[in-house]
Amino acid sequence: MNNTLVTPAISLRHYALVFGVCLLLWVLLVGNLAGQELLAGMVVSALVTLLFGSRFGILTGLRFSPLVPLYILGYLGYFMVALVRANLDLALRVIAPSLPIRPALVEVKTTLKSPLGRLLLANSITLTPGTLSVDVRDDTLLVHWVYCPPGTDAQQATDKIAASFERHIGRFLL
Amino acid sequence: MNLLGDIFLLVGGAFMALGSLGLMRMPDLYNRLQAGTKAATLGTIAVLLGIGFHHPDWWTKLLVIAGFVLFTNPVGSSTIARAALKSGIEPVRGSNRKVES
Structure with missing residues (x-):
């Protein structure tokens, strides 16, 4: 592809x-x-x-179809839930005396092709639980992860971090 | 209505405070950015929501502000993280909590 x-x-x-x-x-x-x-x-x-x-x-890159406003609303709803979860997750980590973090930089592949799609994906990743987009090179996003489970490979990282957002964004952007 | 607004203002303030605590406790720049960005974004939105309950006729302008914050906050922190990485600041990895200077 x-x-x-x-x-x-x-x-x-x-x-x-x-x-x-x-x-x-x-x-x-x-x-x-x-x-x-x-x-x-x-x-x-x-x-x-x-x-x-x-x-x-x-x-440019926005798909034109009657369902697009619906998809955008769906994405926004999913995103707000993720944002609240991210904050609760972070609050628990910060309050916990042991500071349970295990940071790592991981690479995540994206199938989105439009600049706006990649911008939205990077923004979404930054605001979801425990992840922060650091760089975008072609179709690879460099992501800082606060708690990377031991033995995670690139495919698992992609699935965990980006896949669900990609599905939502992919419905209304190329 | 006013009570609901107050609750949202309080929640927003609480998230901001937790974010600042995160800034103090996290070991390196990247983790601090994580704490700062998420808390500041949701905190701002909660505060805007609270204001919206106090002044319902402002909601359109508040919506524009919320959209702007949502779009630009993560871009800002990504840019800082990218600049840090490019200038060679190593992130702490795994369970190693020491910051290499």
């Missing part, structure tokens, strides 16, 4: 996406849906999209 980084070509859909994201951000910051505010937001978003749309390459 070819795992090199892929930046899909910038299409009209991509510009529509940039416009949508800008408008969403505007509406959230303004905090209401009054006609004039919305109109101003659309003008500004269109201007930003025209001027800088081609530079938002990071936003």
